Amino acid sequence: MIIMRNMDELMEMDLPRDWIAAAHACTCNPRKLPHYPKDWIPANCPHTSVQHPGGLTSPPRITESSPRTYTLLNSGTVVLHPSKELAESVIHYLSTSPLVPTFSFPDQDLLAAHFAGRWKVLPWCYNALKTLREIHKPLWRDDEVRCLHYILHDKPWSTPRGTAGIYELQNGWWWDTYDKLGQEMQASNPEGWAIVDAQVTKLP
Structure with a gap:
């Protein structure tokens, strides 16, 4: 969410x-x-x-x-x-x-x-x-939309950009939020960000 x-x-x-x-x-x-x-x-x-x-x-x-x-x-x-x-x-x-x-x-x-x-x-x-x-x-x-809920099994964090089909826009909002969080955490807590980022699926 x-x-x-x-x-x-x-x-x-x-x-x-x-x-x-x-x-x-x-x-x-x-x-x-x-x-x-x-x-x-x-x-x-x-x-x-x-x-x-x-x-x-x-x-x-x-x-x-x-x-x-x-x-x-x-x-x-x-x-x-x-x-x-x-x-x-x-x-x-x-x-x-x-x-x-x-x-x-x-x-x-x-x-x-x-x-x-x-x-x-x-x-x-x-x-x-x-x-x-x-x-x-x-x-x-x-x-x-106030709170976006990613129901069903194909979560954005396990669905790389460009692979979500009809849900590409909704998943893109999650990835935009994730990228923003990454910029903030890499500056303030790079070790913590490495742990978070390791849990996300990305294209090779």
Whole structure:
């Protein structure tokens, strides 16, 4: 993930102490991965129901008639009030709920189930999944992205420049950020930068 715009407003949002705030999961399954739930199709994706500019202020609403997928969050960006009591309640749910074995995506399915009815939906821009730019064009705007989330296995740090296909632009933003960090660290902490740089895949 990289921060594209300041998002400090999340630190001051009105959120009850036992609630969570997060953006919806994208349930389009564009790669048609067979292990994804069968109801993960574009028609059921919460992001399909909104477009720019409304999606910046009015994220998809969860109603009694909403598809099941509308109750699913993506855990890339979450806002909550950390406390011992909240942590213990999550651990207790994880240890006792009969739903746990049914979770397809353990971390975010756990949070969605535990905070059911206590979830404030964030606009897409605070957890801008890299795939949204390609499959939800009516919603996405480059200049509105606050936090860019590199979902799926082909991360930019393991995908050299020029090899990312349709995600070349999004990955390029990561590489630009990485190059800037490199310039700063090489000047202030060259040994630390050598450790970081060794973890990144580059073309020969």
